[in-house]
Amino acid sequence: MKDDLVLRVKELNVEMEGETVINNLSFELKKGDAVTIIGPNGAGKTVLLKTLLGLLPYKGEISWKENIRIGYVPQRLPFIKDIPLSVKDFLRLKKPSEKELEETLNSVGFKQNLLDKKTGDLSSGQFQRLLIAWSLIKDPQVLLFDEPTTGIDIEGEETVYRLLERLKESRELTVLLVTHDLSVVYTFSNNVICLNRQPVCQGLPQEVLTPKNLEKLYGEEVKYYRHKH
Amino acid sequence: MSSLLLSLTVGTFVGGVAAYLGTLMLSRKMALVAGPLGHLTLPGIALALVYGFDISLGAFPFVILGIVLIWLFELKTKLPMEALTAVIFASGVAIAFLFLPIGQAEAALVGDISTVSLLDSIISVVLMALVFLTIMKIYPTMTLVNVSEDLAKSQGINVKKYNFLYLLLIAIVVALGVKVVGSLLTAALVAIPACSTRNLSRNMIQYVFGAIVFGVVSSFSGILLSEFSGFPAGPLIILVNAVIFLTSTTLKR
Secondary structure, three states, rough: OOOEEEEEEEEEEEEEEEEEEEEEEEEEOOOOEEEEEOOOOOHHHHHHHHHOOOOHHHHHHHHOOOOOOEEEEOOOOOHHHHHOEEHHHHHHHHOOOOOHHHHHHHOOOOHHHHOEEEEEHHHHHHHHHHHHHHHHHHOOEEEEEOOOOOOOOOOOOHHHHHHHHHHHHHHHHEEEEOOOOOOHHHHOOOEEEEEEEEEEEEEEEEHHHHHHHHHHHHHOOOOOOOOOO | OOOOHHHHHHHHHHHHHHHHHHHHHHHHOOOOHHHHHHHHOOOHHHHHHHHHHHHHHHHHHHHHHHHHHHHHHHHHHHOOOHHHHHHHHHHHHHHHHHHHHHHHHHHHHHHHOOOOOHHHHHHHHHHHHHHHHHHHHHHHHHHHHOHHHHHHHHHHHHHHHHHHHHHHHHHHHHHHHHHHHHHHHHHHHHHHHHHHHHHOOOOOHHHEEEEEEEEHHHHHHHHHHHHHOOOOOHHHHHHHHHHHHHHHOOOOO
16 A cells, blocks of 8 residues: 555445445545545445444455554434433543543643533533544544534534644544535535445545536535535 | 341342442443343242252343343344343243242242341352452443444444343343342342432442442341331332432432
């Protein structure tokens, strides 16, 4: 594998209960890339991230750079509300040193008064930050980020995407981001994969997100695309 | 050593450890699983009573059998686990009543800790200590599995291995629990302390510590009350637990 190559996916096929969820997807991730994945609900975006993490069986090739450290931000954790875990309790499950715990919490902008709060009582924006903090423990080189379908709250001075951008710079992260927000695709990523069970388009957002491709990806309903200036 | 002291020792150990394990089971919405498994021990208890050997010894293989059957049927039928436990435990109870000596049914159903022997007590206490240490060791990992199996797997955790160990711990606790509170009430021994403490806790330490304290206190006072009132200890332990639960509900934060 070439030096700057982090991940190579070739002719990836994923089946679940006899149904094809990802059909013949190939792409590469280079060091420092910010790649977004877009597509309608049920298009296989979350399945793709889980497959890349080795959580699901697949056919085809997934090769990660050797000894790469991957951080994963899941879409949501519905069961966590059933467990009395404070913010600190939860992050300690990943066994960080106290120093790392503190640094991580600082880097996602968590104030001291939130540390002892129950995770179930956090706002959705705070919870998102908590999940990002989780993914940053153990110093990952790659971040797989699954955005919740409900979108992300805008709260405080820094949006989650600004935070991601900042973390990407300061930690030299390579990011693969599932999103529902087309504006994020333009501002954040250098590459986009349009997925609707099979790849619909791939490449630079400005080039491949044409009205025609978006219509193909989402059907008739999409009204948001960037006008050419 | 007086028999009261022995039953108090065994009771508090089993009560505390069952409550500790119960916090994990509640986190996973599995608190009631101990119920069917407890019922399923009835044929084993019946055998133990007929042939005069230790109740827990009779119960244990049946709990294991129950867990294996539930696991197999789930794999085969894809029916929800709670529905399968209903199938399994009812069958267990039905079989037991074919040959359970009716004069001793009470001991099987609500337990009888008052006659525990010294050897029994030592074995129970040692087993419970081992279970306690094992739970302590796997607690953080199991909590992560309870939060999200995907997240646990992405950390390289062998979830199947931990699940197996966890089920084994449940089996041991249920087998010893039936001796204290009987097959009908074992679920409560596991579930109620965890429910009470969840009402009151905001973090892991409060949750776990609270459950153990409630488990120990309820078993201890239930057995003492039994000594003075003449009622069986099992139901009294559970009633003390119920009172603690009701109090915790009014104090819920």
